[in-house]
Every structure is written in structure tokens, then in C-alpha cells.
Amino acid sequence: MKKLIVSTLRKGSGKADTLTIKQIDKLASYYYHLNPDSxxxxxxxxxxxxxxTGYVLGLADGASQIALVNSFRGNYDESANRYNAALKLYQQLHxxxxxxxxxxxxxRIQDFLGNYDAAIDLYKKALAYCLKTPDETDDGECYNRLGVTYDNKGDFSEALDYYFKALLIDIKHNDQNAAATKYSNIGVIMQELELYPKALTYYNRALAIWEKLGDQQGISTVCQDIGDLYISQKDYKHAISYINRAYSIFKRLNDTDGLSFVYYDLGLYNYYIKHPDVAVRYLEMSLKLAEQNKTRYVKAYAFVGLAMVYSWDKNYQQAYNYAIQAKAIGSELNSLIVETDASLQISTALAGLKRFEEAYHEHEVYTRLKSELQHSESIHKAMFYNLEVDFAKKQSELVDRQHKKEEDYRKRIANQSKENLISAIIIVVLAIIVSVYYNAKRKQQHINQLLGEKNNEIIRQQEDLNTQATKLNELNSLKDRLIGVLAHDLRAPISTLRGLFGLMTDENLTGDEFVKMTPKVFTKLENTSDFLDTLLFWINSQVDGTKNKTVSFSFADLVSRELKHLEDKLQQKNLSIQQNISPDAIALADPSSVRIVIHNFLTNAIKFSKRDGVIEVSARVENEELNFCLKDHGIGMSAEYLNTLFKSHVNSSAGTENESGTGMGLLFCKDLIEKQKGKIWAESVLGTGTKLCFTLPLGNKTI
Structure with missing residues (x-):
């Protein structure tokens, strides 16, 4: 193409027709990912x-190409001028x-500058015009840019929704380079949600495609992301190899925006391996490029990194100054992640400066922000699994449509084969055209071979998609079950706390009564917080696939803590506890999981016990395993109801004083106990009470 252009320009003495100008525009677009200077x-x-030549479309296209390169290099004012000039010309041409x-x-410029709402407004305008064009890939690029901006803004659910929309279009049109971009972007969100294995899976998909295509810009970007991921996991050996690879490519491409990210990662890496001087140098280089490129998000994290290093070096005043600047930018960007990290560094620096009251106040702010962030992450995780399930379903439908097209094509080929057979008979009779028949037959065989290979590939893809859909449906079911557990086990303690705080705000409450009630409220808060931490630990273990922390522990201690946690509920019905726990009752399991089961057993016993009743708790060693049982003398249950107890969701009956439940608790208990290599069962007679039991492996008695 370059030779053709040079030849045309020489013949025309420096002038060119519209066809040549269009070819030049294609070259400009082609070289963007390989060599922006070209x-x-x-x-x-x-x-x-x-x-x-007075070619208006060429003027607009050329301005767009130059604007793209200026944006890539951080020359945002020049880039905006070029884009606005191109926009006016395109509007004239409709x-x-x-x-x-x-x-x-x-x-894209507003996104780089951190003006996310303005960027979203511009991208939606772009999408409105792209939807008017027949090229669906333009729609996909708009969806992708909207996803990037919502990601920067911290709205991960919206970002994932747009990324999956864009990815579906890329797969439909077999645009591997664009699909790699979406895989990389989805990986970034998975990393921010601390779903590290999933993040690495998406990053590796992107890297494999870009290495195959030789896309240096893509390779450098995803290598930087993978390096950052390994730093988050404290795997510094793998992190530095990817970061160095990203650095060499960004340096060669003169990508200052990418270099600012790499310098930040190099700063963190040297901080964690205890090279503070080197860390400061890289973080200052990152900060300098971020200020030059006006990328406020990178600037904020450079400030956070510098605050971490200076606090480690006991230069608390300098650390405080950087942390304050980071928090200000985080507030401007409305980034909860940046604000949370900055608040932690401010609290650390203030404590180092012995400004303890301010440090305590800032740490309270950090705790509140961290709680909001964890709550937000839990919601986004649930949304992610919904979106992934929906995406897999649509992808499966797309493959089915493609399969039907292949079937139609195969039928046409089959019909063609019949016609060829008839022709072959005629050709045999007409010896003159034997050679033509021979060539047609060879061509047919080749087509059949290609169809066979294509069919096998589609079958493999269908099997993979079916497996993926099954796994995602299981994750979606898990999400619903988690919501049921939260509603079941947190409603009662929160209601109790509401009542206690209501009493404490009563104007008729005396000072002595207030003082006596305060420790009780504080204890209740600690119990509720402790149980919430345990429950969230279990939820994350289910979602992230982490292994159980199996240890030896005393059953008596675990039961005592749970009884104290439920002391108010026991007192409300004036229930007494009879304990018969053997001193050698030592279990080998995950104590957090077992605690959830005991908590559920106790709450069920309290719920179905009559006022002034007795609950019996026993634990003893039988047949080389620990046997735990909890018996109440309440309303009991029928044999039919008992038979469904651990098999599926059941309609929870009201308690003796109209207490309610989700019907999912014992189903989760079965899941937890079986994961600990134990067994669970129930015994009950209607009107005489219920006995709930489970076994666990014995633990080490020298704990």
C-alpha cells in the first residue's frame, strides 16, 4: 500500500485523489498500535x-488520527482541539x-482527566450516533469506553454490564483484539474486587490473544496489570518479571501514561522488599508523569505510596502531607478505594506524630470507609456472577445460531453433492470433461473436510459453554442462599441493638441506669460484629473458593462463646442450659464454620422451645470421632417434615412466640459439616422436642 501511495504521489506531482487519501488514512489507523509516530x-x-484537493472527509479523518496520538501521549489540550475540529467537519457531512x-x-480525554460524569455523557452521545451506523463493532467500542469510565468511577456493576455487552459483539464478529481488551478490563475489576484467580484468568486470556497478534500496546498494558495483581498477592518474584516486561514496551512506545503506572508498581515493589530509597524515586517519577499527563487517579495513588514509604521510614510529617493530598484527590474523583487507603495512611502518620486524638478520629473514618467498601464489593461480586451467567447464556445462544447457519450450509452442500453426482454420471458418459469432474470431486472432498473440522470445533465449544453455564448457575444459587443466611442470622441481633439504643435515648433514663446499660450495649455490639465477621468469612470462603482453616480447638470454649452471644435470647424466654461437654472434646475442623452451625442449632432450639424450658448441650468422644448433640423440649416436628430437613429449602414454621426464619439454615449447616468430613442428622417427635446432632474428626488434645 505504501509503494502504491508513493507511486501515485509521484505521478501527480504531490497531489492525490480521494482513493489515495483514504489509503493513507488506513495506514495511519494501522500503525497506531505498532508505531504511533507513523x-x-x-x-x-x-x-x-x-x-x-478540498476533500473535507480527509481533513476530518486526518484530524482524528492526530488527536488519537496526542491523547495517547497526554497532550490533552491539543487532542481536544483536533477532535472538536473533526467533529464540526463530520457534522457538516452528516x-x-x-x-x-x-x-x-x-x-476519552475527560476520562483521563478524571472528569468521569462528563466522559460518560460524551460516550453516551457517541453511542447514540454509533447505533445509527450499520457497523456493530462501533457500538461495542462505545460500550467498552463506558465500562472503563464506570470502572474508574468505582461503579463496577455498571462497568461489567457494558464490558460484557461489548465482549459479546467482539465474539460475534470474531474481533480477537477487541475481545482481548474486554478480557483485560474485566480482569481489572475482578482484581479490585479481590477475586484474584478470576482476574488472572481474564488477564491470561487477553495476554494470549495479544501475543498471538503481536499487539505491543496490549501486551504492555496487561503485563502491568498482572504485575500489579501479583503485588497485591505479595508474590513479588512473579510481579517484577511482568512489570519489567511492561516497562520495556512502554518505554519503546513512549507511552508516558503507561510508564506512570509502571513506576507506581515499581515503587510498591521496592517498598515491600524494603528498599525505601528506590521506592521513593520510582513513586516520585510516577507522580511527575501523572502530573504531566493530568491523570489524577495515578497521582492519588502515587501520593498514597509515598505516604506508606515515609511512614515506614518514620518521616511522619512528610507521610501526612502526601496522604492528605491523596485523600483530597480521592474525594474529587469520588473514589471510595482511594479515600479508604488515604485515610489509613493519615491515621498512621498522625499516630507517628503523637497526635493521638486526631489519629483515632481518622481511624474511625477509615473503618467506616472500609466497611462501605466491603459492602460495595459484596454487592458487586453478586452482580458479577449474575452478569457472567447472563453473558454465558447469550454466548451459548450465539453459538447455537452459528451452528444452525453451519447446518444450513451443510444442507446446501449436501444438495450440491447430489447435483454433482448427477453431473458426474454425465461427465463419465462425456469423456471430454473427465478432468473437470475430477477437480470438482477433489474440491468437494476438501469442503467436507473443512466442515467436519468446523463441526468438531463447534461441538467442543458447546461442551465448554455447557460446563461453564452449569458452574455459573451453581454460583448464582449460592448468591441467593447467602442473602437468606444474612437475613436469617442478623435480623435478631440488630433488632436487639435497636431496642437497647432506644432505651438509652429515653429521656427518663437516669445516669446510673445509662452507665449500667452501656457495657451491655457494648458487649452486644462486639458479639454482633464478631458474628458478622465470622459469617462474612464463610461467605467469602464460598465465593472465592478459599480452603477451610482446619485446626484443633476446644468444643467447650466454642459453645461457651455462642451461649454468651445468645444470652439475651435465652433470657427473653427464661431458658436454662444443661451442659455435658467432655474435657477431651477436641475437634479438628474450621472453627468459624462449626461456630455457624452451633449458632444455627441454638437459635432453632430457642425459637421452638417453650418459655421456662431447658436446652441440653452435650459433646463426647464416640468411635474415634466427636459427637455433638443439642436437644430442646419444644414443639418438635412431624416425620414428614423431618424427612425434608436437610434435603432442600423448607417453609420455616413460626416459633413458640411467632419467631420467623428463612428455612435455609439447616441446609447450610449440612453443607458446612460435610465439608469438615462430618455427618449431621436430626431426631424429633411432634410435641416432645427435637434433637440436632453432628460428628467431626477428633483433634489434637495438646492444643
Missing amino acids: TLYYGLLEISLSKK NNKGIGESYKGLG
């Missing part, structure tokens, strides 16, 4: 030739595709 050169050449591209470019 894109700049061809963009300027396109403008120069378009001015001579060119919807060009208008959409201009709005996308302007939106």
Missing part, C-alpha cells in the same frame, strides 16, 4: 493532501460514524 506522520500527510468517533475521543 500514525502522526500519515495523519499530517492526509490533512496536507486533503487541503490541496457522517454519523465520524461524529461518534469524535465524541468517543473527547470522552
Whole structure:
């Protein structure tokens, strides 16, 4: 193409027709991912030739190419001027595709500057114009840019929704480079949600595609992301190899925006391996490029990193100054992650400066922000699994449609084969065209071979998608079960706390009564917080697939803590506890999981016990395993109801004083106990009470 352009320009003494200018524009676009300098050169050449020929579309396209390179290099003012000039020209031409591209470019600039709402508005304008064009890939790029901006804004659910929409379009059109971008972007969100194995899976998909295509920009970006991921997991050996690879490519491409991220990661890496001087140098380099490129998000994290290093070096005043600047930027960007990290560093620095009251106040702010962040992450995790399930379903439907097209094509080929057979009979009779028949037959065999290979590939893809859909459906079911557990086990303690705080705000409450009630409220808060931490630990172990922390522990201690946690509920019904726990009752299991089961047993016993009743708790060693049982003398249950207790969701009956439940508790208990290599069962007679039991492996008695 370059030879053709040079030849045309020589013949025309420096002038060119519209066809040549369009070819120059294609070259400019082609070189963007390989060599941005070449894109700049061809963009300027396109403008120069378009001015001579009065070709308005060429002027607009050339301005867009130059704007893209300036945006890539952080020259945002120049880039915005070029995009606005191109936008006016495209509007004159009523060119919807060009208008959409201009709005996308302007939106990208606002995204880099941290003006996320403005960027989203521009991207949605771009999407409106792209939807008017027949090229569906333009829609996918708009969805992707919206996803990036919502990610930067911290709205991960919206970001994932747009990423999966864009990815589906890429797969439909077999656009591997664009699909790699979406895999990388989804990986970034998985990393921010601390779903590290899933993040690495998406990153590796992107890296494999970009290495196959030789896309240096993509390779450098995903290598930086993987390096950052390994730093988060404290795997510094793997982290530095990916970071160094990203650095060499960004340096060669003169990508200052990418270099600012790499310098930040190098700063963190040297901080964690205890090279503070080197860490400060890299973080200052990151900060300098972030200020030059006006990327406030990177600037904020450079400040956080510097605060961490200076606090470690006991230069608390300098650490405080950087942390304050980081928090200010985080507030401007409305980034909960940045604000949380900055608050922790401010608290640490204030404590080092012996400004303890301010440090305590800031630590309370950090605790509140961290809680909000964890709550937000739990919601986004649940949304992610829903979106992934929906995406897998749509992808499966897309494969089915493609399979049907292949079937139709196969039928047409089959019909063609019949016609060829008839022709072959005629050809045999007509010896003159034997050679033509021979060639047609060979061609048919080749087509059949290709179809067979394609069919086998589609069958393999279908099997993979079916397996993936099954796993995702299981995760979706788990999400619903988690919500039921939270509602079941947190309603009662929160209601109790509400009542206690209501009493404490009563104007008729005396000072002595207030003082006596305060420890009780504090104890209740600690118990509720402790149980919430245990429950969230279990939820994360289910979602993230982490292994149980199996240890030896005393059953008596665990039961005592749970009885104290439920002391108020026992007192409300005036229930007494009879304990018969053997001193050698030592279990080998995950204590957090077992505690959830005991808690559920106790709450069920309290719920179905009559006022002034007795609950019997026993634990003893039988047949080389620990046998735990909890018996109440309440209302009991029928044989039919008992038979369904551990098999599926049941309709929870009201307690003796109209207490309610989810019907899912014992189903989860069965899941937990069986994961600890134990067995669980129940015995009950209607009207005489219920006995709930489980076994666990014996633990080491010298704990």
C-alpha cells in the first residue's frame, strides 16, 4: 500500500485523489498500535493532501488520527482541539460514524482527566450516533469506553454490564483484539474486587490473544496489570518479571501514561522488599508523569505510596502531607478505594506524630470507609456472577445460531453433492470433461473436510459453554442462599441493638441506669460484629473458593462463646442450659464454620422451645470421632417434615412466640459439616422436642 501511495504521489506531482487519501488514512489507523509516530506522520500527510484537493472527509479523518496520538501521549489540550475540529467537519457531512468517533475521543480525554460524569455523557452521545451506523463493532467500542469510565468511577456493576455487552459483539464478529481488551478490563475489576484467580484468568486470556497478534500496546498494558495483581498477592518474584516486561514496551512506545503506572508498581515493589530509597524515586517519577499527563487517579495513588514509604521510614510529617493530598484527590474523583487507603495512611502518620486524638478520629473514618467498601464489593461480586451467567447464556445462544447457519450450509452442500453426482454420471458418459469432474470431486472432498473440522470445533465449544453455564448457575444459587443466611442470622441481633439504643435515648433514663446499660450495649455490639465477621468469612470462603482453616480447638470454649452471644435470647424466654461437654472434646475442623452451625442449632432450639424450658448441650468422644448433640423440649416436628430437613429449602414454621426464619439454615449447616468430613442428622417427635446432632474428626488434645 505504501509503494502504491508513493507511486501515485509521484505521478501527480504531490497531489492525490480521494482513493489515495483514504489509503493513507488506513495506514495511519494501522500503525497506531505498532508505531504511533507513523500514525502522526500519515495523519499530517492526509490533512496536507486533503487541503490541496478540498476533500473535507480527509481533513476530518486526518484530524482524528492526530488527536488519537496526542491523547495517547497526554497532550490533552491539543487532542481536544483536533477532535472538536473533526467533529464540526463530520457534522457538516452528516457522517454519523465520524461524529461518534469524535465524541468517543473527547470522552476519552475527560476520562483521563478524571472528569468521569462528563466522559460518560460524551460516550453516551457517541453511542447514540454509533447505533445509527450499520457497523456493530462501533457500538461495542462505545460500550467498552463506558465500562472503563464506570470502572474508574468505582461503579463496577455498571462497568461489567457494558464490558460484557461489548465482549459479546467482539465474539460475534470474531474481533480477537477487541475481545482481548474486554478480557483485560474485566480482569481489572475482578482484581479490585479481590477475586484474584478470576482476574488472572481474564488477564491470561487477553495476554494470549495479544501475543498471538503481536499487539505491543496490549501486551504492555496487561503485563502491568498482572504485575500489579501479583503485588497485591505479595508474590513479588512473579510481579517484577511482568512489570519489567511492561516497562520495556512502554518505554519503546513512549507511552508516558503507561510508564506512570509502571513506576507506581515499581515503587510498591521496592517498598515491600524494603528498599525505601528506590521506592521513593520510582513513586516520585510516577507522580511527575501523572502530573504531566493530568491523570489524577495515578497521582492519588502515587501520593498514597509515598505516604506508606515515609511512614515506614518514620518521616511522619512528610507521610501526612502526601496522604492528605491523596485523600483530597480521592474525594474529587469520588473514589471510595482511594479515600479508604488515604485515610489509613493519615491515621498512621498522625499516630507517628503523637497526635493521638486526631489519629483515632481518622481511624474511625477509615473503618467506616472500609466497611462501605466491603459492602460495595459484596454487592458487586453478586452482580458479577449474575452478569457472567447472563453473558454465558447469550454466548451459548450465539453459538447455537452459528451452528444452525453451519447446518444450513451443510444442507446446501449436501444438495450440491447430489447435483454433482448427477453431473458426474454425465461427465463419465462425456469423456471430454473427465478432468473437470475430477477437480470438482477433489474440491468437494476438501469442503467436507473443512466442515467436519468446523463441526468438531463447534461441538467442543458447546461442551465448554455447557460446563461453564452449569458452574455459573451453581454460583448464582449460592448468591441467593447467602442473602437468606444474612437475613436469617442478623435480623435478631440488630433488632436487639435497636431496642437497647432506644432505651438509652429515653429521656427518663437516669445516669446510673445509662452507665449500667452501656457495657451491655457494648458487649452486644462486639458479639454482633464478631458474628458478622465470622459469617462474612464463610461467605467469602464460598465465593472465592478459599480452603477451610482446619485446626484443633476446644468444643467447650466454642459453645461457651455462642451461649454468651445468645444470652439475651435465652433470657427473653427464661431458658436454662444443661451442659455435658467432655474435657477431651477436641475437634479438628474450621472453627468459624462449626461456630455457624452451633449458632444455627441454638437459635432453632430457642425459637421452638417453650418459655421456662431447658436446652441440653452435650459433646463426647464416640468411635474415634466427636459427637455433638443439642436437644430442646419444644414443639418438635412431624416425620414428614423431618424427612425434608436437610434435603432442600423448607417453609420455616413460626416459633413458640411467632419467631420467623428463612428455612435455609439447616441446609447450610449440612453443607458446612460435610465439608469438615462430618455427618449431621436430626431426631424429633411432634410435641416432645427435637434433637440436632453432628460428628467431626477428633483433634489434637495438646492444643
